[in-house]
Amino acid sequence: MRTLLRLLLVVIVVGLLGGLAFYERPLWVLRQTTHLKLFLAHVHSNYVMTPEGRVHYYEAEPAISGGGIPLVLVHGLGDSSESWAPMLIRLKKAGFHVYAPDLLGYGRSPKPADSDYSIATQSKFVADFIQSLGLQKTDIGGWSMGGWVVLKVALDHPETVDRVVLYDSAGLSYQPQDIATLFHPADGAALQRLADLLEPHGGTVPRFVRRDALRTFAANQWVVDRGMQSMLSGKDVLDTRLNTLSQPLLIVWGSDDELLPLSVGRKFHDLDPRSELDIVEGCGHLAPKTCPAKVASATADFLKSDPAPSGGTRTLAHMH
Numbered sequence: 001m002r003t004l005l006r007l008l009l010v011v012i013v014v015g016l017l018g019g020l021a022f023y024e025r026p027l028w029v030l031r032q033t034t035h036l037k038l039f040l041a042h043v044h045s046n047y048v049m050t051p052e053g054r055v056h057y058y059e060a061e062p063a064i065s066g067g068g069i070p071l072v073l074v075h076g077l078g079d080s081s082e083s084w085a086p087m088l089i090r091l092k093k094a095g096f097h098v099y100a101p102d103l104l105g106y107g108r109s110p111k112p113a114d115s116d117y118s119i120a121t122q123s124k125f126v127a128d129f130i131q132s133l134g135l136q137k138t139d140i141g142g143w144s145m146g147g148w149v150v151l152k153v154a155l156d157h158p159e160t161v162d163r164v165v166l167y168d169s170a171g172l173s174y175q176p177q178d179i180a181t182l183f184h185p186a187d188g189a190a191l192q193r194l195a196d197l198l199e200p201h202g203g204t205v206p207r208f209v210r211r212d213a214l215r216t217f218a219a220n221q222w223v224v225d226r227g228m229q230s231m232l233s234g235k236d237v238l239d240t241r242l243n244t245l246s247q248p249l250l251i252v253w254g255s256d257d258e259l260l261p262l263s264v265g266r267k268f269h270d271l272d273p274r275s276e277l278d279i280v281e282g283c284g285h286l287a288p289k290t291c292p293a294k295v296a297s298a299t300a301d302f303l304k305s306d307p308a309p310s311g312g313t314r315t316l317a318h319m320h
Contacts, residue, residue: 026208028212034082043060044058048132050129050131052104053110053112054110055110056101056107057099057101057129061092061098068096069096069097072100072101074147075102075103075106076142077227078224080108083289084289086289090292091300096300105117106223118230118236121230123152123153126149127156127157139161139303140154141164143167143168144168144260147170148236150164151242154245155241155245163303166249167288168259169264171268179232180232248274249268250276250278250299251268253277253287254279254285254287254291255315257285276313278302278316280298297316
């Protein structure tokens, strides 16, 4: 009986400590949960040496002969490779060998103080990452700012890229109103506004989560600000280059994206009429994270089709 009481006391203490940790550092706890899910799904956390230094990436390799179809996935502004977790697990099961790096300045990759973190710099970073892995030809996908980066990689290094996938992508001359302020939140209300634009169906973010998110933003704000400055300069916009893209292009867009609305996705499609546009109903800017089943399925269908679908538009019913 005494042993049982001691065990119960330990469980209570651990539970209280866990609750306190979640209240004080909810984002850290959520990251550890993501790490555990990826570990259990045999998605590995790796590093590779590149000209920019020791780069962190997640690698999801299917247990099939030949190692699967290579695919590099690039995250967006202020984010990290961990946001691809739901897609990594699904695409691994679909037979893809996926590599998802932390961009320069983000996650566990180098954060050089003298970098401008521009689209051109991140594009070179991804091209160097692909070369450092020894990939001769790979599919490549990018989300938000990451879409801009991978498009530039495909245009500048067409010999290294087979097919391209964009997810609610930046890269055209369109600029959301107050975009620089949105990604430099000063208080909880500003952070809630950003959250509402990123995920319109997400509801109110709890105050303790907003507090931790503001702290996380502040730690890496200088990197985000430099990246934003590059994007706002318009130097690397791709409106006039998109029609020269030689690779098949899939555009995946959340129908309810309020940061980069569906009209932007349609403009990408119009600028490259050979592209395929898949609209995911009921999903916002974070479609690869909040609606991964449909997004991963659309990605796999496009990358496995021979020849690649061209010129069409599909509307995909929402499904988690």
